[in-house]
Ligand SMILES: Cc1ncc(C[n+]2csc(CCOP(=O)(O)OP(=O)(O)O)c2C)c(N)n1
């Protein structure tokens with residue numbers, strides 16, 4: 157459907173600093189027009205919500221235009237990075253797209269930029285570096301850090317704009333992101349939209365240490381200051397222009413606390429009964445828009461402003477009409493949209509290494525840690541968009557020495573130590589990935605990935621579904637027990653993560669599969685969890701060769717052939733399962749089809765199904781806990797489909813439903829061991 161032609165004044169989306177000082181200051185009319193459009197459109201959306209035509213939560217930006225509009229006009233939309241908050245409608249209008257695009261988002265219709273899969277103001281335009289927000293406040297800051305760094309790594313003089321409210325300033329991600337930006341010297345302008353409320357809670361109930369939030373900047377070694385965006389718009393624009401240029405020139409982050417307003421309460425449904433008598437009137441008295449209009453009328457006369465208002469009003473109504481007439485969304489294709497489309501194989505040099513000397517398909521005798529190291533080295537050598545980060549991975553080579561030597565050979569900024577900030581580091585990786593880099597993040601232990609749960613399962617994993625943008629990340633997760641590391645360094649988290657949609661997951665069990673899995677995960681356009689069992693890192697060496705079929709690691713591998721049952725496992729358990737198979741072949745003359753699953757998401761069960769249809773018996777073994785464990789899904793899927801072929805109830809062998817206990821005797825009782833596996837299967841065989 158054709159969109160109405162915008163009024164001429166909206167064809168310009170930029171204001172240059174020099175324009176602010178011109179006489180007469182024509183650029184200020186442009187600032188006014190965008191502020192007025194943002195205000196009237198926000199008000200119109202509120203009306204449409206009340207009419208039942210807009211669903212969800214309508215959190216208007218009325219009162220925040222004095223900040224967001226000048227800033228968005230001053231930003232370099234061809235280079236800079238932004239993530240607006242739920243008060244940033246005016247910024248969205250300026251950054252990219254047509255008013256109809258943004259209204260389509262609110263109407264959640266077929267033309268919505270999120271394909272109606274996300275609502276309210278949770279859209280952006282990743283291809284123009286406007287990063288779509290998730291509800292979880294604080295989460296977007298590190299994404300802005302990553303995408304801005306990505307721009308700088310590509311040689312573009314970008315500035316990132318990371319907005320957050322006074323309420324959001326209490327989240328842990330804010331601290332992590334400010335520290336990370338300072339540490340990495342990222343040119344990000346952190347903007348606190350302090351409207352003195354978080355929903356109904358005033359700042360006095362949010363902070364004990366006063367409300368001069370900008371003073372926190374000193375704690376991060378960065379500049380900070382306060383700014384009132386409810387006063388003179390031109391003065392605000394001048395201050396913003398200066399700080400933007402400073403950040404651009406110095407590549408140092410700055411924190412500004414902007415005093416702003418939330419004229420219509422938190423959201424359309426807000427009763428506002430927590431406000432003091434007269435407080436709302438006082439907000440409206442500080443509203444910058446009428447003051448700005450009066451100031452411009454004094455310079456230009458009322459006529460040009462009246463003309464702008466009339467044109468904008470007509471345009472807004474025409475856009476509402478167009479968007480309302482756009483068809484409702486169609487659920488067809490929704491499931492296919494979960495993942496980014498398949499990637500073409502990268503043009504890898506066909507060898508384990510990448511140097512001129514070893515370009516033939518040489519076979520190396522490596523343990524799994526060395527195989528992963530070789531794959532990382534290959535990726536860093538051949539793929540300029542790659543970088544790796546994690547705690548202690550640089551000089552030290554990582555807790556398990558998987559990254560040994562890489563820092564020495566590739567240096568910063570390709571290989572660097574991350575601070576203990578899993579959430580912001582993962583968010584930073586998301587930002588990098590959205591801008592074309594392909595980061596590989598090592599978690600020191602898989603257990604610590606719970607610190608980044610929002611970024612992994614709600615942000616990265618949902619990215620393609622809701623925004624259409626690819627988010628290629630590899631998250632390396634040293635997992636598993638048996639090493640007397642206790643509850644917080646031994647867990648198997650696959651079913652925990654994979655209960656959420658949008659993640660891929662590989663769990664290699666051999667050095668060759670580890671090498672292949674890292675290449676396959678790296679070139680995938682989606683976030684991929686790479687589970688690396690710690691006990692397998694040094695379990696023994698095996699030949700690792702260049703394997704042109706490295707992508708086969710996305711399918712199960714048949715390890716043994718037999719008749720009596722189909723035995724499915726993965727990770728370290730493949731070795732115990734193999735020993736159990738030997739035992740039953742020798743002692744019971746019973747043989748099993750044994751499969752190493754390798755890919756936990758997406759599941760490709762065809763070969764296993766064919767086997768099950770033949771054997772009629774299913775054994776599933778995994779190291780993680782039984783209840784809600786990965787085996788529950790496998791058994792359910794396979795039994796649902798092949799119920800008629802089953803000759804007996806499937807057998808699930810897993811860990812006890814307990815935290816991982818510490819002492820070796822207790823851990824042995826907790827985990828599947830060869831003896832327990834044999835006993836369970838023997839009892840099952842009857
Ligand atoms: C982490 C998180 N906790 C709770 C919420 C629910 N919530 C949505 S908006 C909001 C208030 C946010 O206040 P502030 O950051 O000051 O932004 P404002 O709405 O005032 O612009 C809350 C509590 C959320 N979105 N994210």
Ligand SMILES: [Mg+2]
Pocket residue numbers: 321322323349350351352353354355
């Ligand atoms: Mg607030």
